[in-house]
Amino acid sequence: MALDGDDTLWHNETRFHLTQTALRDLLRRHVPDADVDRHLSDVEMRNLSLYGYGVKAFTLSMLETAIQVTDGRIPTADLEVILGWGKKMLGEPTELLDGVVEALQALNGRYELLLITKGDLFDQESKLARSGLGEMFSGVEILSEKNEDAYRSVLRRRHIDPKEFVMVGNSLRSDIVPVVATGARGIHIPYPLTWHHEQVADEKMPKQGWYRLESIAGLAALLDSIDRASPGVG
Amino acid sequence: MALDGDDTLWHNETRFHLTQTALRDLLRRHVPDADVDRHLSDVEMRNLSLYGYGVKAFTLSMLETAIQVTDGRIPTADLEVILGWGKKMLGEPTELLDGVVEALQALNGRYELLLITKGDLFDQESKLARSGLGEMFSGVEILSEKNEDAYRSVLRRRHIDPKEFVMVGNSLRSDIVPVVATGARGIHIPYPLTWHHEQVADEKMPKQGWYRLESIAGLAALLDSIDRASPGVG
Numbered sequence: 001m002a003l004d005g006d007d008t009l010w011h012n013e014t015r016f017h018l019t020q021t022a023l024r025d026l027l028r029r030h031v032p033d034a035d036v037d038r039h040l041s042d043v044e045m046r047n048l049s050l051y052g053y054g055v056k057a058f059t060l061s062m063l064e065t066a067i068q069v070t071d072g073r074i075p076t077a078d079l080e081v082i083l084g085w086g087k088k089m090l091g092e093p094t095e096l097l098d099g100v101v102e103a104l105q106a107l108n109g110r111y112e113l114l115l116i117t118k119g120d121l122f123d124q125e126s127k128l129a130r131s132g133l134g135e136m137f138s139g140v141e142i143l144s145e146k147n148e149d150a151y152r153s154v155l156r157r158r159h160i161d162p163k164e165f166v167m168v169g170n171s172l173r174s175d176i177v178p179v180v181a182t183g184a185r186g187i188h189i190p191y192p193l194t195w196h197h198e199q200v201a202d203e204k205m206p207k208q209g210w211y212r213l214e215s216i217a218g219l220a221a222l223l224d225s226i227d228r229a230s231p232g233v234g
Numbered sequence: 235m236a237l238d239g240d241d242t243l244w245h246n247e248t249r250f251h252l253t254q255t256a257l258r259d260l261l262r263r264h265v266p267d268a269d270v271d272r273h274l275s276d277v278e279m280r281n282l283s284l285y286g287y288g289v290k291a292f293t294l295s296m297l298e299t300a301i302q303v304t305d306g307r308i309p310t311a312d313l314e315v316i317l318g319w320g321k322k323m324l325g326e327p328t329e330l331l332d333g334v335v336e337a338l339q340a341l342n343g344r345y346e347l348l349l350i351t352k353g354d355l356f357d358q359e360s361k362l363a364r365s366g367l368g369e370m371f372s373g374v375e376i377l378s379e380k381n382e383d384a385y386r387s388v389l390r391r392r393h394i395d396p397k398e399f400v401m402v403g404n405s406l407r408s409d410i411v412p413v414v415a416t417g418a419r420g421i422h423i424p425y426p427l428t429w430h431h432e433q434v435a436d437e438k439m440p441k442q443g444w445y446r447l448e449s450i451a452g453l454a455a456l457l458d459s460i461d462r463a464s465p466g467v468g
Binding site (some may be wrong): 035050051052053056057060063064067070071073074075076077079080083086087090091120121122123125139142157207228 | 251281283285286287291293294297298301304306307308309310311313314317320321325354355357359373376378391408435
């Protein structure tokens with residue numbers, strides 16, 4: 001079985017959210033009625049195919065947004081502040097979600113645990129190292145995009161039968177929908193904040209093959225009950 | 235056996251070099267006697283532990299350099315130009331070095347070929363896809379840093395005996411020194427331009443365990459001769 005990292009094991013979206021709030025405040029000092037969130041979101045989506053995911057991509061898109069929203073009137077000192085936010089995000093300690101260590105310990109030895117995250121290779125490796133969880137995983141996969149092809153390729157390479165695989169994560173779009181499409185199962189543990197890009201409308205969700213948990217504390221018990229229904233899953 | 239990507243299979247340093255020349259010209263319009271190269275290099279080295287390698291890291295370091303070198307007097311329009319250079323680099327076609335396709339074809343079927351590169355995950359995958367070489371490799375490893383531990387971990391994971399492994403690349407620091415340290419062999423094919431960070435002084439190079447080729451065209455013949463001396467290498 002595998003777990004996602006960002007917002008499943010450690011806090012992530014919160015740091016983006018706080019930084020985006022700071023950007024909004026900063027830019028409104030120059031352009032009081034600017035719709036900073038919408039502009040940033042447009043810039044991010046436009047840049048996605050060149051930059052991919054992660055803090056460096058986010059920082060570059062914030063700088064582009066800041067220059068455009070202010071029609072170039074933003075002082076360079078403010079752009080330095082934005083550069084500094086990116087560095088701060090990259091250097092912050094990895095803050096684990098409540099109950100993560102206990103939940104992983106309850107699984108350890110009973111399941112082979114993989115970590116499957118997406119985003120910036122360097123930042124994700126660094127976060128994993130700082131999380132102290134590295135020893136608990138028998139393998140780590142950092143993908144540039146978590147789609148059906150990417151999951152199929154991981155399962156093939158690791159000789160894992162999709163029928164025996166379960167993925168746990170907070171993103172319907174990245175951790176559940178593509179996993180269920182491979183014939184494996186997903187366990188969705190929502191995080192209080194979700195980037196709009198990761199959301200999926202209810203009617204577009206698969207009808208079966210996935211479960212929802214309120215917190216990672218219930219993971220071992222849920223896996224037990226799935227395993228009783230279809231032995232070998234995990 | 236494995237090959238490096240940047241400046242071994244496709245041109246890479248040239249695009250950094252050309253962009254850095256453009257940055258020098260741009261900043262000297264504001265500060266005629268600025269030592270842009272040294273300042274950029276200092277900023278890059280300082281940021282390495284947070285940003286890692288790649289075009290996004292380079293772009294962020296160029297922006298920081300531009301603001302610092304001009305004491306904040308650089309117009310935001312020029313910073314937009316720098317942002318545009320980063321995007322241009324990320325979107326450029328992958329330009330193969332001379333003789334690469336023929337050299338890989340000569341190895342295909344005789345050796346299992348891995349691609350082992352470092353840098354930005356998203357950019358490297360995108361370059362490989364655009365290179366048209368994807369089908370020639372049985373596996374791809376994109377590492378955040380190519381040191382001895384990283385190579386040992388790849389070899390262990392793929393059940394490869396270092397004694398039977400050869401790594402081919404243009405960087406003494408990333409492709410040869412750490413590989414020879416694992417007990418495997420290296421084949422160094424210099425590229426006309428080398429980032430100072432990738433250089434190794436002659437006296438710090440291992441005395442044996444590696445070879446130097448002028449061009450990838452000679453690779454199959456060199457491997458044959460190594461294989462005759464120690465059967466099973468490759």
